[in-house]
Amino acid sequence: MSELYDAAIIGAGPAGLRAAIELGKRGARVIIVDENPYPGGQLFKQIHKFFGSSVHLAGQRGFLIGQELMDSAKCLGVEFWLSSAVWGITDHTLAVLHEKNTHEIHAKKIILATGATENAISFSGSTLPGVLGAGALQTMVNLHRVSPGRRILIVGSGNVGLIVAYQMLQAGIQVAAVVEASDSIRGYGVHAAKLRRAGVPVLLRTTILAAAGRNRVETATLAHLDERQKLLPETAWQENVAAVAVAAGLTPLAELAWIRGCAFGNSAALGGFIPLHDADMKTSVEDFFIAGDIAGIEEASTAMEEGSMAGIAAAQELGFCSTEEKDREKKLIYQRLETLRSGSFGHIRQTEKIKIFTKMKGEFDEVRIDL
Amino acid sequence: MRILEHPILGTLAVQKEIPFFFDGQILKALPGETIASALWANEYFAFRRTPRYGAPRGVFCAIGKCSDCMVNVDGEPNVKACNTLVREGMHIQSNLMVEERENE
Numbered sequence: 029m030s031e032l033y034d035a036a037i038i039g040a041g042p043a044g045l046r047a048a049i050e051l052g053k054r055g056a057r058v059i060i061v062d063e064n065p066y067p068g069g070q071l072f073k074q075i076h077k078f079f080g081s082s083v084h085l086a087g088q089r090g091f092l093i094g095q096e097l098m099d100s101a102k103c104l105g106v107e108f109w110l111s112s113a114v115w116g117i118t119d120h121t122l123a124v125l126h127e128k129n130t131h132e133i134h135a136k137k138i139i140l141a142t143g144a145t146e147n148a149i150s151f152s153g154s155t156l157p158g159v160l161g162a163g164a165l166q167t168m169v170n171l172h173r174v175s176p177g178r179r180i181l182i183v184g185s186g187n188v189g190l191i192v193a194y195q196m197l198q199a200g201i202q203v204a205a206v207v208e209a210s211d212s213i214r215g216y217g218v219h220a221a222k223l224r225r226a227g228v229p230v231l232l233r234t235t236i237l238a239a240a241g242r243n244r245v246e247t248a249t250l251a252h253l254d255e256r257q258k259l260l261p262e263t264a265w266q267e268n269v270a271a272v273a274v275a276a277g278l279t280p281l282a283e284l285a286w287i288r289g290c291a292f293g294n295s296a297a298l299g300g301f302i303p304l305h306d307a308d309m310k311t312s313v314e315d316f317f318i319a320g321d322i323a324g325i326e327e328a329s330t331a332m333e334e335g336s337m338a339g340i341a342a343a344q345e346l347g348f349c350s351t352e353e354k355d356r357e358k359k360l361i362y363q364r365l366e367t368l369r370s371g372s373f374g375h376i377r378q379t380e381k382i383k384i385f386t387k388m389k390g391e392f393d394e395v396r397i398d399l
Numbered sequence: 400m401r402i403l404e405h406p407i408l409g410t411l412a413v414q415k416e417i418p419f420f421f422d423g424q425i426l427k428a429l430p431g432e433t434i435a436s437a438l439w440a441n442e443y444f445a446f447r448r449t450p451r452y453g454a455p456r457g458v459f460c461a462i463g464k465c466s467d468c469m470v471n472v473d474g475e476p477n478v479k480a481c482n483t484l485v486r487e488g489m490h491i492q493s494n495l496m497v498e499e500r501e502n503e
Binding site for chain 1: 405407435445462464467482
């Protein structure tokens with residue numbers, strides 16, 4: 029594998045696919061590498077309709093968006109390497125493990141769109157089979173069409189917890205409750221209301237004490253917390269459940285950016301440590317871009333916009349599009365991102381994103397950023 | 400258990416089933432599904448035991464990141480069940496890292 033690609037993209041999710049499409053349609057030679065056997069990242073488990081306006085493909089279900097992106101990328105001649113894990117990265121070379129052998133991929137530009145992984149929480153029995161990420165349960169149920177059992181529990185009332193709870197009902201699985209340790213629902217009220225109408229208790233100031241069972245989850249012990257978050261052991265009760273789905277946030281998958289030597293910034297609202305980047309999605313390392321959840325935990329719709337941005341910026345540097353074209357597209361992308369980053373949740377992310385851009389500018393004056 | 404009917408995804412098309420082995424038991428999988436999915440469909444949730452305490456482990460992240468779901472496939476240890484596709488006649492063993500346990 030000594031041929032030189034214009035761009036190598038790691039991660040075939042919404043961000044990576046959009047980056048590939050923008051590059052591919054301008055004539056660049058693109059390869060996408062993904063360690064999973066299926067492309068699409070987390071789009072194919074998202075059976076709900078997306079929020080936002082029609083320009084964001086809102087109203088479309090995630091898995092259909094995934095299919096469209098895949099079809100476009102393939103039409104444009106983008107090469108796919110699936111079941112291929114990138115384990116090493118230098119200036120313009122990736123070390124890729126594919127079918128037990130390591131191959132090298134060389135590219136002029138590298139775009140990391142590796143996404144994020146779910147956070148675990150610790151409690152008695154939290155390693156038992158059946159305790160898993162809420163997104164993981166969503167994958168098993170919606171993508172693979174297999175069920176852990178008749179009844180499950182969701183821990184965490186963010187949008188992931190609430191949406192996954194509703195999708196379990198759609199799959200015919202009962203939801204014993206959605207429990208939330210804090211005293212307010214962390215996701216959109218509209219999702220919680222929908223669950224409550226369906227008869228699912230959404231319990232605030234409630235936590236999981238233990239999961240138990242022989243070789244797998246059979247019961248979960250829950251208890252309430254007082255207004256100062258102190259456990260009230262006398263309130264403990266048990267639910268018979270086959271799974272405990274933990275929706276405790278996500279962490280960006282940034283290992284390859286650490287290896288590559290990118291400068292990092294920390295933002296709790298964006299999921300922790302993320303590579304510093306500018307509005308073109310360029311990191312502190314030359315020819316090295318990021319897009320999607322690795323650049324801060326957001327939605328699939330924002331990941332797609334960031335993927336487009338990274339793809340167009342890389343295309344411009346490679347000479348596949350003019351500066352004017354890039355600037356024109358960039359303006360439109362940031363108009364759409366502003367809409368997506370509005371509202372109470374989006375607004376925090378918008379502010380945090382600008383902090384990251386500013387920190388990038390402060391530390392790397394030579395990198396141009398203007399919004 | 401398989402989810403055969405779904406209001407949005409429709410009816411699951413089961414046209415062909417392929418045999419595979421899990422700890423010596425012969426089971427059936429759908430072509431193109433992952434090992435994790437095939438094991439769940441057959442009501443197996445504990446995929447391995449930890450070498451030191453023998454504690455059961457299964458799917459946690461389902462996207463190839465957490466390494467909790469690793470199994471032994473045709474003699475090869477540490478294969479991620481969640482992102483490896485099941486093949487006809489595949490021999491899957493749950494007791495991972497047997498050698499390590501013996502060396503302890």
